[in-house]
Amino acid sequence: MGILSNKKANQADARQVDAFEIVAAQVVDVLATAGVVLDERNLVLRASPGAIQFGLVQNRHLIHSALVRLVEDARSTSGAAEQELQIEAGLQREQLWVHARAAKFGDRYVMLLVDDRTEAKRLEVTRRDFVANVSHELKTPIGAISLLTEAIAGAHDDPDTIRKFSASLQKEAARLGSLVQELMQLSRVQGANLSDTAVELDLALVINDAVDRNQVLAEQRGVKLVTSAIKGSRMVGDYEMLTTAVRNLVENAIAYSDKGSQVGIGLKEIGGVAEIAVTDSGIGISEDEQERIFERFYRVDPSRSRDTGGTGLGLSIVKHAASNHKGEVRLFSKEGVGSTFTLRLPIQNRETN
Known part of the structure; x- marks a missing residue:
């Protein structure tokens, strides 16, 4: 009788284990994030597609020791264990920021959920750096204006x-106004929605408009603007955004060209x-600087940019404008050549009739 009772108990345990595995599989399969279920030996019983794509599992094992420790913490507590972690992924050992949460699932299992926070972290860093850069850039002209007004007030008889x-x-x-405008x-x-502003446009008109907006600057600098644009090249896009992008490219070329x-x-x-290609015969850009040229507030020649009133935002605007139109901006440069x-x-x- 005792043997039969033990046999029935073992069968009941087996059915319970099977039920947990079925539930675990169903839960993991519908997860939008990276999730895995592990048994008491920390072997992965089930992994979501996101977990596989994320590279969390290899040969039924978690490959990140920090995640294994989090799972062990969850086993030793009655509640869940969670932590912000930095892990490496892929052949390039890319650094990723994740939020991981592990919780016991029944008596034998642990479910681990991993949410990729890398982009949010990068945006946070970018926002912090941007605020710091804006504060620094605004501080210079505002400080100068304050000193100049004091000097003017003290020189009333001169x-x-x-x-x-x-x-x-x-x-x-003017420098402050230019910075605020850019x-x-x-x-x-950055926040554009082209579905609200896109129209069918002629790119030749975009170029002509951008050149006209730079004509006075070119005359002041003694630089000649030469345009060669085919007519009838049409597309659907934001006219003002594209015109601003081309204007920035032309303005940059003028600023770094000699009289x-x-x-x-x-x-x-x-x-x-x-x-749309804009070519100058200016100072050129070194290979090291070419990788950073589209960063906000980055200047190839800070002293020259200050003289010309450059803000270091023009090329960043061009890059975003290109991206908004599913395009790109390329650079070819050689120092001393242009x-x-x-x-x-x-x-x-483009629309068709």
Whole structure:
């Protein structure tokens, strides 16, 4: 009788184990995040597609020791264990930030959920750096304006000094205005929804408009603007955003060109892609700096940018504008020879009659 009772008890335990495994499988299969269920030996019984893609499991084992320790913590407590962790993933050993939570599932099992927070972490770092950079950039012209107004107030009986300081004050005010304007433009392109602003447009008109907006600056710098754009190259996009992007490229080229030189602006179509190229014969950009050239507030030549009123935001705006239109911006540059920035935009989405 005792043997039969033990046999029935073992069968009941086996059915309970099977039931837990079935439930675990059902739960993991519907998880949108990375999740795994482990038995008492820490062998993985079930892993969600996200966990496999995330690279958490190999040969039925968790491959990150930090996650294994979290699972053990969950076993030793009645509640759940959770932690923010940094782990490595992939062949490149990419650093990822994750939020991991482990909880007992029945008497023998532990369920582990891992949520990738890497992008959120990067955005947090980017936001913090951006605020710090904006504060620094605003501090310079605001400080200069404050000092200049004090100097003007103290030189009320010296007209020549007042005129000198007034000219400097206008320059700093213009720099501050330019920075605020470009910050607004950057904010606009980052949060743009093209479904609200996209229209069918002619890229030749975009280029002509961008060149016109830079004509006064080019004359002041003694730089000639030469345009060569095919007509009839049309696409659906945000006219003002694209015009601003091209204007920024032309303005940059003018700022880094010597007096008497010229800046070329061309447009051509290659395989369903419109290419707007802006070429200068300026100082060029080193290979090391080319990787950072599209970062916000980054300047190839800070002293020259200060002289020209550059904010270091123009190329970042161009990059976002290109991305919003499913395109890209490429750079070819050689020190002492010049640079060519090419805005590449797919035009397969243009409307047809």
